[in-house]
Amino acid sequence: MTASIGRVVVLLGAPGAGKGTQAQILSEKLGLAHVATGDLFRAAVRDETPLGVTAKGYMDRGELVPDAVTIEMLLERLAKPDAEKGILLDGFPRNTAQAEVLDKALADKGGRVDVAPYIEVPEADLVGRLGGRWICRAAGHPYHEQTKPPVTPGICDADGSELYQRTDDQPATVQARLQQQLGALDLVVDYYRTKGVLKVVDGRQGIDLVTGDLLAALAPANG
Ligand code: ADP
Numbered sequence: 001m002t003a004s005i006g007r008v009v010v011l012l013g014a015p016g017a018g019k020g021t022q023a024q025i026l027s028e029k030l031g032l033a034h035v036a037t038g039d040l041f042r043a044a045v046r047d048e049t050p051l052g053v054t055a056k057g058y059m060d061r062g063e064l065v066p067d068a069v070t071i072e073m074l075l076e077r078l079a080k081p082d083a084e085k086g087i088l089l090d091g092f093p094r095n096t097a098q099a100e101v102l103d104k105a106l107a108d109k110g111g112r113v114d115v116a117p118y119i120e121v122p123e124a125d126l127v128g129r130l131g132g133r134w135i136c137r138a139a140g141h142p143y144h145e146q147t148k149p150p151v152t153p154g155i156c157d158a159d160g161s162e163l164y165q166r167t168d169d170q171p172a173t174v175q176a177r178l179q180q181q182l183g184a185l186d187l188v189v190d191y192y193r194t195k196g197v198l199k200v201v202d203g204r205q206g207i208d209l210v211t212g213d214l215l216a217a218l219a220p221a222n223g
């Protein structure tokens with residue numbers, strides 16, 4: 001970890017709830033480092049690093065990567081200098097063991113989770129969100145066939161890179177991910193509710209309205 005750590009925001013939501021979409025907007029607006037464990041794992045898989053080789057099997061089955069591996073990767077990422085400006089976590093923690101390790105690591109540096117906004121989307125909507133998702137090769141910018149199509153089909157509006165569909169967004173893996181990950185998410189939501197930092201946002205709204213609600217939840221007076 002860096003010597004000091006800025007504001008820490010934990011963005012919660014089921015797979016497909018819109019965390020990545022919102023994290024990219026909010027991190028830019030608020031000047032926070034966007035730390036997405038799914039993106040870190042996908043980069044490791046692409047680069048065929050030992051971490052990527054380990055993670056790939058779990059990701060392909062829609063399971064969580066084991067905590068030891070995930071936590072080590074996250075702590076290494078938080079040690080980078082840009083964490084000093086504050087971080088927006090997307091996809092971590094995914095279970096209460098990870099939440100506890102995060103609290104301890106932050107406390108060691110005099111920090112804490114300031115606010116945990118939860119983008120709530122009914123399970124029935126998640127399948128369509130994930131099935132229609134396309135992301136860009138360069139930076140993982142998310143698009144959707146119906147709700148957020150790119151201006152030019154197959155090309156990222158933001159950086160011009162190619163769009164592709166994640167292998168774990170295939171219907172069978174989507175079912176496995178939801179079945180295996182939603183229970184743990186509920187427990188993480190309860191964890192932050194008990195800590196008094198949870199803010200629930202209605203994720204069924206359009207992207208801009210969700211952004212507005214998140215910005216209100218993150219306003220200093222609320223964080
Ligand atoms: P997560 O990071 O939580 O898995 P994403 O941000 O990748 O979710 O969003 C999942 C899919 O849903 C993407 O295709 C994205 O374009 C789309 N999406 C995100 N937010 C909304 C929204 N508020 N309404 C409709 N579609 C959305």
Ligand code: AMP
Binds near residue numbers: 038094
């Ligand atoms: P995501 O991009 O957040 O949907 O994550 C894609 C996949 O990466 C997940 O289905 C898990 O296999 C793995 N993953 C991402 N974040 C975590 C985490 N915090 N703990 C365990 N596995 C994770």
